[in-house]
Structures are given as structure tokens and as C-alpha cells.
Amino acid sequence: MPTSSAQPIQRVVNDASAELRQVALQMFAENGYTGTSLQQIADAAGYSKSSVLYHFRSKEALFEAALAPAVAELDQFLDSIVEKLTSDVRRDEFVVDFVDLLLEHRLAAHIIINQGQTLSDIPIIDQARGLIERIGESFMSGLPTTKQRIRLGVALAGAAYILVASTPTLLEGEDIVEVREALIDVVTELITPLAAERRPQTGASSPS
Amino acid sequence: MPTSSAQPIQRVVNDASAELRQVALQMFAENGYTGTSLQQIADAAGYSKSSVLYHFRSKEALFEAALAPAVAELDQFLDSIVEKLTSDVRRDEFVVDFVDLLLEHRLAAHIIINQGQTLSDIPIIDQARGLIERIGESFMSGLPTTKQRIRLGVALAGAAYILVASTPTLLEGEDIVEVREALIDVVTELITPLAAERRPQTGASSPS
DNA sequence: GTCTATACTGTGATAGAC
DNA sequence: GTCTATCACAGTATAGAC
Numbered sequence: 001m002p003t004s005s006a007q008p009i010q011r012v013v014n015d016a017s018a019e020l021r022q023v024a025l026q027m028f029a030e031n032g033y034t035g036t037s038l039q040q041i042a043d044a045a046g047y048s049k050s051s052v053l054y055h056f057r058s059k060e061a062l063f064e065a066a067l068a069p070a071v072a073e074l075d076q077f078l079d080s081i082v083e084k085l086t087s088d089v090r091r092d093e094f095v096v097d098f099v100d101l102l103l104e105h106r107l108a109a110h111i112i113i114n115q116g117q118t119l120s121d122i123p124i125i126d127q128a129r130g131l132i133e134r135i136g137e138s139f140m141s142g143l144p145t146t147k148q149r150i151r152l153g154v155a156l157a158g159a160a161y162i163l164v165a166s167t168p169t170l171l172e173g174e175d176i177v178e179v180r181e182a183l184i185d186v187v188t189e190l191i192t193p194l195a196a197e198r199r200p201q202t203g204a205s206s207p208s
Numbered sequence: 209m210p211t212s213s214a215q216p217i218q219r220v221v222n223d224a225s226a227e228l229r230q231v232a233l234q235m236f237a238e239n240g241y242t243g244t245s246l247q248q249i250a251d252a253a254g255y256s257k258s259s260v261l262y263h264f265r266s267k268e269a270l271f272e273a274a275l276a277p278a279v280a281e282l283d284q285f286l287d288s289i290v291e292k293l294t295s296d297v298r299r300d301e302f303v304v305d306f307v308d309l310l311l312e313h314r315l316a317a318h319i320i321i322n323q324g325q326t327l328s329d330i331p332i333i334d335q336a337r338g339l340i341e342r343i344g345e346s347f348m349s350g351l352p353t354t355k356q357r358i359r360l361g362v363a364l365a366g367a368a369y370i371l372v373a374s375t376p377t378l379l380e381g382e383d384i385v386e387v388r389e390a391l392i393d394v395v396t397e398l399i400t401p402l403a404a405e406r407r408p409q410t411g412a413s414s415p416s
Numbered sequence: 417g418t419c420t421a422t423a424c425t426g427t428g429a430t431a432g433a434c
Numbered sequence: 435g436t437c438t439a440t441c442a443c444a445g446t447a448t449a450g451a452c
Contacts, residue, residue, distance in 0.1 A: 016435080016436095030325070030326070031326050032240070032242065032323070032326035034240065034242040034243050035242050035326050037426080037427065037428085038427080038428065038429090039426085039427080039428095047436075047437095048436065048437055048438085049428085049429090050429090050430090050436070050437065050438080051435070051436050051437075053428080053429065053430085054435065054436075055435090057429090058428075058429075059427095059428065059429090114322050114323070114325070114326075115240070115322070117238075117322070118238070118239055118240040118243050118322075146383065146386045146387060146390050147389075147390040147393060147394075149390075150370060150387060150390035150391055150394055151390070151394050153366070153370045153373075154362070154363070154366030154367060154370055154391070154394050154395070154398075155362070155366065156366075157365070157366045157369040157370055157373065158361070158362030158363065158364075158365045158366025158367075158369070159362060159366075160369075161365040161366065161368075161369050162358060162361045162362055162365055165361075165365065175354065178354045179354060179358060181355075182354050182355040182357075182358035182359070183358055183362070185355060186355075186358055186359050186362050186398075187362070190362075190394075190398075224417080224418095245444075245445065245446085246445080246446070246447090247444085247445085255418075255419095256418065256419055256420085257446090257447095258418075258419065258420080258421095258447090258448090259417070259418050259419070261446080261447065261448085262417065262418075263417090265447090266446075266447075267445090267446065267447090
């Protein structure tokens with residue numbers, strides 16, 4: 001490779017497929033799956049519609065390819081949770097990882113959260129929604145009462161939604177670190193008493 | 209009105225327009241705005257596609273008509289908040305009204321929350337999103353730090369999302385009351401310290 | 417007020433030239 | 435690998451019969 005070795009790192013995304021995945025992910029997040037046409041994606045990426053369909057055999061295939069990395073990491077995260085929950089690690093230790101995972105894959109999370117229900121026939125969406133259910137189950141194993149589950153749900157959903165809702169803002173401003181730490185604080189606070197209630201020797205409050 | 213006075217209450221929805229609004233609202237919530245065609249709505253309601261377009265001059269007009277009642281009530285709710293906030297009523301008193309409002313207009317809330325960003329060009333959606341911002345501002349007037357705003361955001365967004373996410377389930381089961389009370393508890397707990405922090409004389413806990 | 421028929425646009429996807 | 439041309443189809447919306 002004589003000529004190409006001159007530019008080593010500059011071009012972050014060279015492959016057309018990767019570029020299309022990235023553009024599609026952003027447009028799917030901003031305008032929805034059905035609200036984004038292959039033509040729009042092709043225009044934004046500077047390709048023809050047919051070229052897009054050359055790299056991905058269908059619109060759905062492009063969608064799946066764009067979401068795949070996030071879903072894979074989420075799956076990996078869940079495995080680590082299940083593994084650690086068998087030991088006696090405190091539940092709030094996973095909050096940091098959870099928030100960071102959401103931050104890293106903001107766009108994918110946005111799509112899954114906001115369009116998951118309406119796109120449930122697409123396989124990877126179904127998979128992602130199943131993983132989200134696993135998150136809930138993993139975090140709330142041994143949380144029987146409705147109030148406890150609601151509490152956990154508010155924590156997880158609230159954190160996810162705050163990140164997702166503020167995604168366009170976060171892309172510009174750089175207060176991500178501040179948001180991250182605030183989220184970790186609040187979610188931890190919501191989750192910690194749940195861990196305490198799991199030990200019956202604590203004479204805690206029994207809600208009405 | 210001699211003949212029609214025989215059936216007083218039985219038919220809940222008689223008017224074709226009202227019936228179409230109701231059917232459309234449900235289908236828009238379940239399958240999305242772009243994911244629901246006029247043909248599908250017409251079929252589900254037992255009319256022709258053209259009949260739908262007779263009652264509503266366009267798909268967007270039907271959408272707006274379906275969302276209008278919820279948006280109107282939300283607007284009314286916000287006026288009551290602003291009015292009461294000027295007096296020294298505690299902030300957590302609005303939580304009950306807020307949760308009940310979400311419960312009453314679950315489908316509309318579902319649409320606004322899940323599809324609001326992608327449908328921001330539709331006027332009534334824009335209006336609704338503006339109202340939601342007003343909710344946040346009303347609740348968090350005088351909450352300067354990022355952490356406080358995040359805390360409030362998690363409470364409101366978490367509550368809304370829990371209700372919205374469980375909407376299909378809630379339509380069947382009747383544990384709505386239980387979910388309602390649990391939500392009121394959690395949100396109140398999240399919001400109360402915010403009210404306390406506004407009064408410096410309270411030597412309350414200041415979490416790290 | 418409801419229908420059938422139709423116009424028009426945009427969509428996802430395929431075939432084939434270069 | 436990228437393009438133009440074309441396809442079949444679904445979408446919204448209109449016109450006119452009944």
C-alpha cells in the first residue's frame with residue numbers, strides 16, 4: 001500500500017458503509033424510521049439511493065446495522081449485571097455503567113425508547129426491547145411490590161428519557177459531565193433504598 | 209326529537225367525527241402517525257377512506273382534532289399551576305393533578321412524548337411541546353443548579369414514561385389505582401426536597 | 417354523508433450501463 | 435461501487451355518483 005499510507009489517522013470514517021450507518025442513525029433518531037426515506041439518507045451522505053441499497057440490501061437492513069453496536073453493548077452490559085448480582089455487590093454500583101452506556105449510545109437509545117413500540121416487528125428492535133426488559137428484571141429481582149417496581153421504573157426511565165430528550169442540546173453544549181453526575185446521583189438515590197428493603201431485618205417503612 | 213329520545217345513554221359515541229377521532233387517537237398512539245394510514249383508520253372505524261377525509265380535510269387535521277382535548281386540558285392545568293405557584297402552596301400538591309392528567313390522557317401523552325420530536329412541524333404538536341416545557345419551567349422556577357433540574361426532570365419524565373410505557377397493559381388490568389398511588393409517592397418524594405431547598409432556613413439534607 | 421373512481425406524489429426495491 | 439432508469443406499490447387528496 002504505497003500511496004494510502006501517507007494519511008494514517010485523519011479520515012475517521014472512510015468506509016462508505018460506516019458513513020451511511022452513522023448518517024442513518026442520526027436521521028432515524030431525529031425524524032423517525034418511517035419518517036426518514038432512503039433518498040434523504042442518500043442525499044445527506046452524498047450518495048445515490050441505489051448506492052445505499054448496494055451496501056444494505058434494504059432499508060430495514062440499514063436500520064439494523066445502525067443499531068447493532070448499541071444493542072451489542074447493551075447485551076454485554078446485561079451479562080455483567082447478572083454476573084455481579086449473584087455476588088453481594090450493591091445495586092447502585094451499576095448505575096454509573098448504565099448512565100455511561102446511555103450516554104455513549106444516545107442516538108440508538110433515542111430510537112429504541114421513542115420508536116420501540118411502533119417498530120416492534122423489526123427484529124433488532126424486538127431484541128433491544130427484550131434487553132431493556134432484562135435490565136428491569138435484573139435490577140429489580142426480588143422487588144415484589146408495585147411501589148418498588150414503579151420506583152425503579154421511574155429511576156431508569158427518567159434517566160433514560162432525560163438523556164434522550166436533551167440529546168440535541170447535549171450535542172452542542174458541553175455540560176455532559178454535569179448532567180452525567182447529576183443523573184448518577186439521582187438514580188443512585190432512588191435505587192439505594194430498594195437494596196435496603198431487600199433485607200427484611202431492617203424495620204423499614206411498609207407503604208399503605 | 210321524537211324518535212331518538214328512546215336510546216338515551218347507550219351509544220357512547222354516536223357522531224362519526226368523534227368515533228373517528230377516538231379510533232385515530234388509538235391507532236396513532238399504537239403505530240405512530242406516519243405508521244398509520246387513512247385507509248387503516250377508515251377500515252378500523254368501518255368507514256371509507258374518503259368518508260374520513262370528508263369529516264377531516266386532511267390526515268393532519270384528524271391528528272390535531274384527536275389531540276386537541278388533551279392539549280387543552282394541559283394548557284388549563286398549567287394556568288392553575290402558575291396561579292398557585294405565586295402563593296406559597298407546596299410544590300408537591302400539584303403532583304396528584306399531574307399524574308391524574310397523564311392518566312386521563314394516556315394515549316395523547318403517549319403520542320406527544322414518543323412522537324413529539326419527530327412531528328415537530330405539526331402545529332398542535334409544537335404547541336404541546338411548548339406546554340411541556342412550561343411544565344418544567346413552572347415546576348422548577350427557582351431551581352438553578354443542574355442537579356436540581358435533573359432531579360425534577362427525572363421525576364416528571366419518569367412518571368410520564370412509566371404511565372405511557374404501561375399504557376397497553378393498563379388498558380386491560382385494573383391496577384391503575386395502585387400504579388397511580390405509587391407514582392404519586394415517588395414523584396412527591398423526588399420533588400419535596402426541591403421545595404425544601406428553596407427555603408434556606410430548613411436545615412435539610414444536602415446530598416453529595 | 418358516504419361511497420367508487422381516479423389523480424398525483426413519494427416510497428422501497430430491481431436491472432443494467434459505466 | 436456508483437450511477438440512471440424503471441418498476442410496483444401505498445400514500446394523501448380530489449371529483450363526482452348516489
